[in-house]
Amino acid sequence: MNIKIDALNYYGATKKYHLHFPPLQEDIEADVVIIGGGFSGINTALELAEQGVTNVVVLEARHLGYGGTGRNGGQVMAGIGHDIEAVKKHVGPQGLQSLFTIANLGAGIIRERIKKYQIDADFVPGYGYLAYNARQLKTLQQWEKEFKQATPEEDIALYTGSEVQQVVGSPVYCGALKHMGGGQIHSLNMLLGSAKAAASLGVKIFESSPVVEVEYGKTVRVRTAMGSVRAAKMLWACDSFLNGLEPEIYRKTLVTYSYQIATAPLPDEVIERISPLRGAFSDIRPVINYYRITRENRLLFGSATRFVEYTPSDFANWNRTLMGQVLPYLKEVKIDFAWGGPMACSANLFPQIGTLRERSNVFYVQGYSGFGVTPSHIVCKILAEGILGGSERYRLLSSIPHATIRGRDSLRPLLVTAGKLMHQTSGFWKGRS
Secondary structure: OOOOOOOOOHHHHOOOOOOOOOOOOOEEEEEEEEEOOOHHHHHHHHHHHHOOOOOEEEEOOOOOOOOHHHOOOOEEOOOOOOOHHHHHHHHHHHHHHHHHHHHOOHHHHHHHHHHHHOOOOOOEEEEEEEEOOHHHHHHHHHHHHHHHHHOOOOOEEEEEHHHHHHOOOOOOOOEEEEEEEEEEOOHHHHHHHHHHHHHHOOOEEEOOOOEEEEEOOOOEEEEEOOOEEEEEEEEEOOHHHOOOOOHHHHOOOEEEEEEEEEEOOOOHHHHHHHOOOOOEEEEOOOOOOEEEEOOOOOEEEEEOOOOOOOOOOOHHHHHHHHHHHHOHHHOOOOEEEEEEEEEEEOOOOOOEEEEEOOEEEEEEEEOEOOOOHHHHHHHHHHHHHHHOOOOHHHHHHHOOOOOOOOOOOOOHHHHHHHHHHHHHHHHHHOOOO
């Protein structure tokens, strides 16, 4: 699929941290080596460094944020996967309750990290979950109860009918659940600010250092073209860019694509019409539209194909059409940026963490299924606990089985289409369609 994911997108054009790390050109030793320089790799490295494990090496094949971290929606929303109920049979009622508690930690972790390291990530509070119909509104009513129970200190309120305009200026929604504990960030600046913090604690980061070989054993050896790292433990954090390097986990995800646009800066009165909150929004359908107002008064809007997996011939206009259905007064606005790229999905649309079979010192994290900004901060905190020796939270998350996906490359469009149709059907019965 020919998508220019390395083209300059909104995030690359507005980044505030101009960090450059050298390629690995020597043989070194570490306590932990991490492959992948996105949220998963950098968040885990920072969590380890904060716990005193500072001899950590991060290897990035291209540059930090080349993958999904540098081109996502920047939505800071509640949750850890598409549907926690989907893993109930694996964790039981008590485990499910623990997952509900864990799922609401992400926004707090992000806010605390921004404050601790003075990260300039344009965090703006305020999230709106949006309902198109009475069935979805009923789901929002249930979410309101669950959110208030989980975070009673947050400003959470449900708006219906004409009240919806107080949250978002769109005629298509019948309900809006405002959650001021969520919000939005410039995800690339969040990543780079976190990388700067990790480096200040001793983490060694190398860019332009694609891995060519990994030798497992009591000590793991990771080779690049010009150097190597020997470490007691390692972490695969490549998500949709694993490219078969580790077959055991490569077969446990399926790649699909999402597409985003960013408008030209809009007048203040238009921004006020879109949202008095200047918030971030998404509907609750199985395949969502998501959008937010950036600090420069742009609207960043994204989505993915709903039923059939294909690449729009012009995803700038494709996204503009979807945006115009939601906000008709933006149909003719200028689009300054359009981009897209892959994301790795698991069969149950839940993030995967664990260790390889018979390789207890080789960890992995992948499969955020399009919801990686907030969950990656939760998951990697728990993953670091696992790398450091384990915890009840790590045992819970890593106990969820990860299905192998047959034909994940040769049959990819067919499998993704079938998955989307199943997801849509499931969403109907769960009040999401």
